Amino acid sequence: MKVIKRLLTNPTSLTGIILLAIFIIIAILAPQLAPVPERSRDAYMIPRDGFSSTPAGPSDEHIFGTTEGQYDIYYGVIWGTRTAFRIGVVITLFTTMIGLFVGAISGFYGGWLDEILMRITEIFQAFPFLLAAITLTSVLQTIYGRGEAGPLMFLAKLLALVTFGQSPTAEIDPIQLQILTGMLAIIIFGWMTYARVIRGNILAVKSFDYALAARTIGARDMRILFRHLLPNAVFPVLVIASMNIGSYVLTFAALSFLGLGAQRGYADWGQMISFARNWVPSLADHWYIVVYPGVAIVLFVLAWNLVGDALRDILDPRLTGSRA
Amino acid sequence: MFRYIVRRLLIMPILLIGVTMLIFLMLSMLTPYERASLYVADIPKRQGAIEGIIEKYGLDAPIPVQYWNWMVGRKDPDTGEIVGGVLRGDLGWSKVGKGSVATVIGRRLPATAELALWSAIPLIGLSVWMGIQAAVHHNKLPDQVLRVFAIIGWSIPTFVFGLLVLMIFYARLGWFPPERLSNWAMRLVQSGEFTRYTQMNSIDALLNLRFDVFLDSLKHLVLPVVTLSVVSWAFLLRVTRTSMLDTLREDYMTTARAKGLAEAKVIRRHAVPNALIPVITVGGLTLIGLFNGVVITETVFNYPGMGSFLAEAALALDVVSVLGVTLFSSFVLIFGNLIVDVLYGVVDPRIRLE
Amino acid sequence: MALLEVNGLKTQFFTQDGVVKAVDGISFYVNEGETLGIVGESGCGKSVSVLSVMRLIPQPPGKIVGGEVLFDGDNLLEMKDDEIRRVRGNKIAMIFQDPMTSLNPVLTIGRQINEALELHMGMNKEEASKRSAELLEMVGIPEAAMRLNDYPHQFSGGMRQRAMIAMGLACNPRLLIADEPTTALDVTIQAQIVELVKRLRDEIGMAIIWITHDLGVVAGLADRMMVMYAGHAVEEAPVKEVYGNPRHPYTLGLLGSLPRLDEVREDRLTSIEGLPPDLIALPPGCPFEPRCEFAIDKCREVRPELEPVGPRHRIACWVDVTQAERRTPPAAVEAMKAE
DSSP states (O other), rough: HHHHHHHSSSSSHHHHHHHEEEEEHHHHHHHHHHHOOTTOOOOOBBOOOOOOOBOOOOSSSSSSSOOOOOOHHHHHHHHHHHHHHHHHHHHHHHHHHHHHHHOOOOOOHHHHHHHHHHHHHHHHHHHHHHHHHHHHHHHHHHHHHOOOHHHHHHHHHHHHHHHHOOOTOOOHHHHHHHHHHHHHHHHHTOOOOHHHHHHHHHHHHHHHHHHHHHHHHHHOOHHHIIIIIIIHHHHHHHHHHHHHHHHHHHHHHHHHHTTSSSOOBSHHHHHHHHHHHHSTTTTTTTHHHHHHHHHHHHHHHHHHHHHEEEEEEHHHHTTTTTOO | HHHHHHHHHHHHHHHHHHHHHHHHHHHTTOOHHHHHHHHHHOOOOOHHHHHHHHHTTTTTTOHHHHHHHHOOEETTTTTTEOOOOOOGGGOEETTTTTHHHHHHHHHHHHHHHHHHHHHHIIIIIIIHHHHHHHHHHHTTTHHHHHHHHHHHHHSSSSSHHHHHHHHIIITTTTTTSSSSSSSHHHHHHHHSSSSOOOSSSHHHHHHOOOHHHHHHHHHHHHHHHHHHHHHHHHHHHHHHHHHHHHHHHSHHHHHHHHHOOHHHHHIIIIIIIHHHHHHHHHHHHHHHHHHHHHHHHHTTOOOOOOHHHHHHHHTTTOOHHHHHOOOOOOHHHHHHHHHHHHHHHHHHHHHHTT | OOOOEEEEEEEEETTEEEEEEEHHHHEEEEOTTOEEEEOOTTTTHHHHHHHHHOOOOTTEEEEEEEEEEEEETTEEEOHHHHHHEEEBBTEEEOOOOOOHHEEEETHHHHHHHHHHHHHSSEEEEEEHHHHHHHHHHTTSSSSSHHHHTOGGSSSHHHHHHHHHHHHHHTTTSSSSESTTTTTSSSSHHHHHHHHHHHHHHHOOEEEEEEEEEEEHHHHOOEEEEEEEEEEEEEEEEEEEHHHHSSSSSHHHHHHHHHHOOOOOSSSSOOOOOOOOOOOOOOOSSOOOOGGGTTTOOOHHHHHOOOOOEEEEEEEEOOOOOSSSOOOHHEEEEEEHHHH
């Protein structure tokens, strides 16, 4: 497809794609690059070399150094890649689906259904995103922490299934529960942009003559929706989704940094950086706590942003040039 | 324009109520016990006493009733006084802040406001100007450089940037310390000699004609301000650049040149006013979006504002505080949006003169 | 000496897909007070030609790569920036096709007209506004003084175009270039605008270059006309000559496809087979050759230049259509072979 060709020739997107490829390889090869110690309970819990509370710099044994509590930073960065992909992809999946659903219904059926859905969307959008994520995460953690959560348990289990491949019949692992609450919070407040965009595109396309023409021939509503309207609406969503994966990972990292996302010792980049909070005055000596995971986050998000940016430039009809 | 504003004014109550409902929904997911701190500061540990409180404040009543009570207040059966009520300004009691949520917000707000205020200058001024330059020199060196900076800025998490900047400029160089004021300045500000008009140190220092305190507060503000603005700066630069590029392609630009105007004038008088119209909306929203950034920035710099309060409360699972701050912030966001919308309507003659 | 004389103008656009030869060596002239009509299909280079004259081609991706443009004896292509700016809007004015997008939506009409007056005539705001009001009156806009404070979106389509014309005429230009000014308008408004322009022309006496793809308008307005195809001038003559004695195969095709009220027509309207060529990959010979009913071998190999075939009548063609036979155009032959 022309789009793929252009993605590969554009230098910005090419950089992004190469970066992503490197990350994917690291994620796949994590067990080889940073072998899981024998008695580890969970591969994603970073192994500790002792319990000393002073972070140690890079050495032969720990090439990226260790944090407070002697968590190996290198291990965390490598396995953190997997975490980042998981979180980013799953959140994007769910937010896009919800957004698509709401937006499609709203745009296609219009009327009072549209009005209500749009008001709801606006209400959700009235919350500053990070604040809402933090709020919902703390609420959810309170609820799940209690043990019985009723219908919300269903959501958590669904998420656990998709993210960790965990069977719905099993109890959710507490290590993962905290992560799931963060993800759930982001998903619940992260779908609105897609809904609006899809709805906008469907409204625009609805008024195009070819949908009308299809109707004239007698095509049924659903058919029109799928054959004619959705494809036009999908491309912008692709662009937004690719740019948003980065922002979801950033938001989750922020949650972890604040102590709300992944828990202490989990292989998550944001979580590792939160160790630096106690060491600000001597940060110059313990630079590795911030720099290694920090660079990982920046490059990861950058990669997605580059690809998304380039995708947007490529798919922008005005920039593809109309020869007059 | 009249219709335009009226429409927005009509939607606002729906939004405000909707926000309170969503907040209350989250609140209602907690147990009555957990919610008790909406009404009382000291939650007794004895089993029976808790039930008493729950009954007293109707924390087990049907949800709609509770919502009503929470919004407008409830008559305390013992004292006959009206207690609580969001509309009366009561957002509950904060475990973490050891005061009513409203009081804590009031106490912490000036610090955040000061931070946001100073951030607006580099944010709006610089990013818009740079965005225009990038567009005018499209695809040449300034544009390439700015684009690279913007996209990197857009990719850095605020906390990473904040920590890095602290690491270099504080830990290593010692130029800009965290927190709001140095110890000596802090003592002075809290003494009787200094009147705190606004609770914003920099402004108050000017009003008190104490330039040394002013400079000290600025010194402490540099790093947090830069950190707070970085991501938004990158975003606004990009938006301005795109808007300007679009505007430069418009037909009326050719018309302007065809009249014999010099290029600089053509850009300044014809392109920029048009390009800035969408930027106003985005810029306003970005400013408002600083709410998100302050949480992280204040935490990294140990800055006692609303953002760090939210972070502390969330960590302690002090849900009442968290919800209170979020409710307040959302209201500000909604009003801010209204102001931005009105501004947009005023500035664009196509809407102003409907 | 002609007021405007264009010789061998070449303008190209450098794009991702290749070099577009938008205008490939055209020559024409306009005399003082004369109206020249330029016709041709979309994409044939009409707009690019006149934009090149005004040096309004965006550089990148465009570039004027050859030729000269003599206005009153001076070569506009060699002028410095500030010199050409003194010509624009002042001695040569231009009005454009879509008045909605060609007028700045956030500036008042008065301000936009004043600009030219303040710049070229050194007027201050009051003087300029007074003159602008006069101009608006002249083009038939009622309550002119009040309308100065209105924005473009508050005008109707026809009135916007009148305002554009007023703006163009502000500094009494010697030449007015009109790039399809009526194409975006309703037919009845179109007629009004053409009438307006005729009246103004008679009053002021300026020369006009009128670009259009509407052959009817040219007939009623222009003294001479030039037919363009694929960046080339193919026929140039007084209007009556072209309509009465067309000599280029393309012109024949254009006129043949024109419905006429004064003839009884028994056959279908003819249309010209095929599509215009890709301006990136122009053939070495005549660009019209693939669609031409009179093409001979030479046409494919050697590009014809404008040569006189009568008094003030020039064509770029190797064939004398008054004597040659019609044949199937080469493109049609290819198409048939492919089947």
